[in-house]
Amino acid sequence: MVEDSSLEKVHREDIDKRVAVVTGGSLGIGEAVSTRLLGLGWQVHVLARRPEAYSLAGHPSCHLHSVDVRDADALGDAAASINETSGLVDALILCAGVGYPTPLADASREQYAELFDTNVAGTIFAAKAFAPVLRNGLAVVVVVSSIAGRRGYADWSLYCAAKHALEGFVASIRDELRHRRIRVTSIQPGSVDTPSYAHLAPKEKTEFIDPVSVADLMVSAIQLPPQASIEILFVNNAVGDL
Ligand SMILES: NC(=O)c1ccc[n+]([C@@H]2O[C@H](COP(=O)([O-])OP(=O)(O)OC[C@H]3O[C@@H](n4cnc5c(N)ncnc54)[C@H](OP(=O)(O)O)[C@@H]3O)[C@@H](O)[C@H]2O)c1
Numbered sequence: 001m002v003e004d005s006s007l008e009k010v011h012r013e014d015i016d017k018r019v020a021v022v023t024g025g026s027l028g029i030g031e032a033v034s035t036r037l038l039g040l041g042w043q044v045h046v047l048a049r050r051p052e053a054y055s056l057a058g059h060p061s062c063h064l065h066s067v068d069v070r071d072a073d074a075l076g077d078a079a080a081s082i083n084e085t086s087g088l089v090d091a092l093i094l095c096a097g098v099g100y101p102t103p104l105a106d107a108s109r110e111q112y113a114e115l116f117d118t119n120v121a122g123t124i125f126a127a128k129a130f131a132p133v134l135r136n137g138l139a140v141v142v143v144v145s146s147i148a149g150r151r152g153y154a155d156w157s158l159y160c161a162a163k164h165a166l167e168g169f170v171a172s173i174r175d176e177l178r179h180r181r182i183r184v185t186s187i188q189p190g191s192v193d194t195p196s197y198a199h200l201a202p203k204e205k206t207e208f209i210d211p212v213s214v215a216d217l218m219v220s221a222i223q224l225p226p227q228a229s230i231e232i233l234f235v236n237n238a239v240g241d242l
Pocket residue numbers: 023024025026027028029030047048049050051053067068069070095096097098099118122144145146147188189190191192193194195196197
């Protein structure tokens with residue numbers, strides 16, 4: 001096997017100034033990964049509708065961008081401004097999402113629009129906006145999908161349909177970006193204890209996964225040497241589907 005020394009060189013030269021963009025980086029799983037990357041010395045750009053909610057909003061290496069991922073123009077503007085201030089992006093983490101049950105008898109067009117525009121279009125147009133500014137030979141895109149992208153669940157059909165659609169998108173851009181040696185990971189967690197489950201009592205969440213554990217898996221994928229790619233990370237609850 002021939003060693004590709006140019007890839008190793010990119011990795012070594014840029015290790016001290018690595019740049020991450022995290023959509024939905026203010027709360028839950030996104031908050032946990034933003035915090036891990038700041039701790040590793042990265043510059044982290046947090047995109048959310050209310051990014052100031054992020055617990056480390058005042059960190060000197062943290063940059064906040066008020067963006068609704070359903071607005072493709074706003075995503076394009078954020079990509080241009082981040083590229084101007086921070087240069088190329090080493091990790092693009094597409095985490096912004098919403099989820100709730102929609103029993104079929106009551107499923108509405110409004111729920112369909114919110115679930116698909118946020119989880120599917122929001123991810124597609126964020127990937128489109130940032131793809132031109134990803135660093136060739138090194139960058140990793142992590143898309144936060146779900147166990148709902150692998151299976152169907154009664155009463156969750158619209159969320160499951162959205163996450164299944166997302167998986168088709170991720171599998172396609174993985175091949176499309178391969179020629180630039182940009183790696184694309186889909187992470188598919190089971191139930192995670194985040195603010196999206198704030199309505200549940202603590203005793204109902206004792207088997208939920210800690211968001212920091214999910215963030216650690218994502219950071220492992222991001223930090224792999226450029227020759228290796230984790231394409232799918234499925235992390236279920238130890239007790240099985242919840
Ligand atoms: N929690 C789980 O059990 C679980 C399991 C599997 C997969 N997931 C997936 O993990 C991702 C994060 O979920 P979470 O549980 O961490 O949720 P969360 O705690 O509710 O956080 C959601 C994040 O997304 C942002 N966001 C939501 N809608 C947005 C929009 N239109 N534009 C920009 N940002 C938006 C939120 O900020 P703003 O509200 O300020 O915009 C927040 O930063 C989602 O894609 C979800 O489907 C979650």
